[in-house]
Amino acid sequence: MIEPTGNRRRGEGAVFDVARIRKDFPILDRQIRGGQPLVYLDSANTSQKPRQVLDAMTDFYERHNANIHRASHQLGEEATEAYEGARIKVGEFIGAADEAEIVFTKNISEAINLVAYSMGNASALGGPARFALGPGDEIVITEMEHHSNIVPWQLLCQRTGATLRWFGVTPDGRLDTSGIGDLITPRTKLVSLVHQSNVLGTINPVRRIADAAHAAGALVLVDAAQSVPHMPVDVAELGADFLGFTGHKMCGPTGIGVLWARRELLEEMPPFLGGGEMIETVWMDRSTFAPPPHKFEAGTMPIAQAVGLGAAIDYLTEIGLDAIRAHELRLIEHTLRVLGEVEGLRLLGPADAADRGSAFSFTVEGVHPHDVSQVLDDRGIAVRAGHHCAWPLHRAFGVQASTRASFYLYNTREEADTLGEGIRLAQRFFADA
Amino acid sequence: MQLESMYQDIILDHYRNPHHRGLRQPYDAEVHHVNPLCGDEVTVRVSLKEVGGEPTVADVSYESLGCSISQASASVMTDLVIGKSVADAMAISQEFLELMKSKGAGEPDEDLLEDAVAFTGVSKYPARIKCALLGWMAWKDATARALEEASS
Numbered sequence: 001m002i003e004p005t006g007n008r009r010r011g012e013g014a015v016f017d018v019a020r021i022r023k024d025f026p027i028l029d030r031q032i033r034g035g036q037p038l039v040y041l042d043s044a045n046t047s048q049k050p051r052q053v054l055d056a057m058t059d060f061y062e063r064h065n066a067n068i069h070r071a072s073h074q075l076g077e078e079a080t081e082a083y084e085g086a087r088i089k090v091g092e093f094i095g096a097a098d099e100a101e102i103v104f105t106k107n108i109s110e111a112i113n114l115v116a117y118s119m120g121n122a123s124a125l126g127g128p129a130r131f132a133l134g135p136g137d138e139i140v141i142t143e144m145e146h147h148s149n150i151v152p153w154q155l156l157c158q159r160t161g162a163t164l165r166w167f168g169v170t171p172d173g174r175l176d177t178s179g180i181g182d183l184i185t186p187r188t189k190l191v192s193l194v195h196q197s198n199v200l201g202t203i204n205p206v207r208r209i210a211d212a213a214h215a216a217g218a219l220v221l222v223d224a225a226q227s228v229p230h231m232p233v234d235v236a237e238l239g240a241d242f243l244g245f246t247g248h249k250m251c252g253p254t255g256i257g258v259l260w261a262r263r264e265l266l267e268e269m270p271p272f273l274g275g276g277e278m279i280e281t282v283w284m285d286r287s288t289f290a291p292p293p294h295k296f297e298a299g300t301m302p303i304a305q306a307v308g309l310g311a312a313i314d315y316l317t318e319i320g321l322d323a324i325r326a327h328e329l330r331l332i333e334h335t336l337r338v339l340g341e342v343e344g345l346r347l348l349g350p351a352d353a354a355d356r357g358s359a360f361s362f363t364v365e366g367v368h369p370h371d372v373s374q375v376l377d378d379r380g381i382a383v384r385a386g387h388h389c390a391w392p393l394h395r396a397f398g399v400q401a402s403t404r405a406s407f408y409l410y411n412t413r414e415e416a417d418t419l420g421e422g423i424r425l426a427q428r429f430f431a432d433a
Numbered sequence: 434m435q436l437e438s439m440y441q442d443i444i445l446d447h448y449r450n451p452h453h454r455g456l457r458q459p460y461d462a463e464v465h466h467v468n469p470l471c472g473d474e475v476t477v478r479v480s481l482k483e484v485g486g487e488p489t490v491a492d493v494s495y496e497s498l499g500c501s502i503s504q505a506s507a508s509v510m511t512d513l514v515i516g517k518s519v520a521d522a523m524a525i526s527q528e529f530l531e532l533m534k535s536k537g538a539g540e541p542d543e544d545l546l547e548d549a550v551a552f553t554g555v556s557k558y559p560a561r562i563k564c565a566l567l568g569w570m571a572w573k574d575a576t577a578r579a580l581e582e583a584s585s
Contacts, residue, residue, distance in 0.1 A: 370500035
């Protein structure tokens with residue numbers, strides 16, 4: 001069931017054929033809002049799923065379904081092999097040292113909360129010291145974080161008396177690292193930052209910040225929800241101690257996320273959720289715990305979803321993450337031109353393609369983001385309007401909300417052109433109306 | 434194009450030229466509501482007076498940041514409730530809430546809802562119902578607080 005990785009094509013030399021890729025995604029054939037073709041520009045919210053992933057999940061349910069690690073029969077063995085096989089694929093995909101460093105969660109929010117609650121437990125239990133926080137200790141995040149990388153740390157600081165601090169953002173949407181020496185100090189226990197902003201598209205210099213954090217003795221958590229789907233990501237190259245991402249943004253199903261952590265950290269960290277399968281022994285008054293990753297996987301896990309994520313990784317690997325990134329870079333350059341030509345449009349985030357991903361958030365003078373997205377939806381263009389779970393970032397830019405168009409491997413230049421036309425239509429509609 | 438079914442001229446008129454906008458004195462209660470989905474916000478002040486022994490809406494003033502639907506809805510709301518008894522205004526508010534739950538199939542009482550019938554099309558779009566209700570919910574909240582103040 002587990003393919004040997006040596007045979008996997010990494011997409012080098014293969015022509016990136018977006019028309020062929022689109023055929024893998026049944027939903028892209030849908031017509032919406034009165035027979036118009038779907039222009040799906042909301043992949044930063046959730047990606048669409050290729051037939052290969054849907055088939056893998058159907059095959060699992062139709063032929064191999066059973067609970068894992070605890071069924072003493074053939075189907076149980078097959079299901080366990082499929083689930084653990086997915087773990088191996090995930091580990092290889094991000095350069096983990098071994099698959100025991102991969103903890104499955106329901107999404108990245110749970111992955112981040114797992115670390116936060118484990119640190120909270122370490123604080124309450126008096127150790128291990130590197131996870132325990134108290135007054136005087138600091139956690140450092142950034143102003144461009146998704147709420148899921150802000151709120152868990154606020155809660156942890158409330159519980160422990162630690163202090164939350166953050167990097168600001170420059171007007172052009174880059175991380176303001178000018179105060180790094182003041183922010184990352186021996187008081188810092190953890191630096192948690194996003195690899196690629198879900199709003200701005202900015203790709204952050206994670207390695208440089210991780211090196212500074214490590215020099216100060218702090219741990220580093222990377223929110224890679226928006227980067228792992230779109231480019232090659234290697235945990236060792238980034239210098240991360242923890243890295244989280246989610247399946248549904250990378251062609252996989254909802255309900256499955258990943259926390260990667262260095263094994264020695266997972267071994268030391270106290271458990272988060274208690275329950276079945278995460279234990280070694282249980283008495284009425286105490287328990288001992290399974291080794292990682294199972295220590296952090298209480299209860300029946302999303303098994304079919306892990307299998308779907310494994311299939312998504314096979315799918316992306318077959319095409320090649322380098323090839324996907326190259327395709328997106330062409331889309332980014334084109335989309336920046338298209339948006340740059342719309343009068344009255346303000347792009348939040350980098351206006352050049354360097355160190356930038358394919359999410360574009362913008363405001364349009366005189367038309368509220370919700371109204372822009374409504375007009376786009378009327379033309380079959382799916383985007384997101386609001387603060388995209390990054391309210392502090394929107395405040396930093398002095399806007400209440402924005403419209404976000406986000407691209408993926410199945411999107412085309414023509415769709416970017418359609419977006420530009422749709423925005424102009426919204427301007428005309430609200431100017432004339 | 435189905436845009437016109439949502440963005441009726443009445444809605445766009447209220448959006449461009451909102452009625453009763455701005456925060457005014459005197460007032461009995463003030464509330465601040467946000468739509469956590471999109472960050473839209475509204476501050477509403479309510480002033481009540483006794484007319485014939487019945488609490489009546491003397492004034493509603495507001496400031497808001499938001500989309501055309503939420504802005505227009507707040508404007509229509511002030512037209513509908515100012516000068517009415519609190520009981521009648523609450524009944525109108527309830528009728529509007531029902532309309533917003535109707536998924537586009539509502540047949541609103543035009544005598545009761547007046548300009549607010551234009552929002553029937555909005556009820557077809559689940560993501561926009563909260564926009565239309567933001568001002569109304571804030572008004573209801575502020576009025577309840579004003580009544581509480583008066584009775585305490």
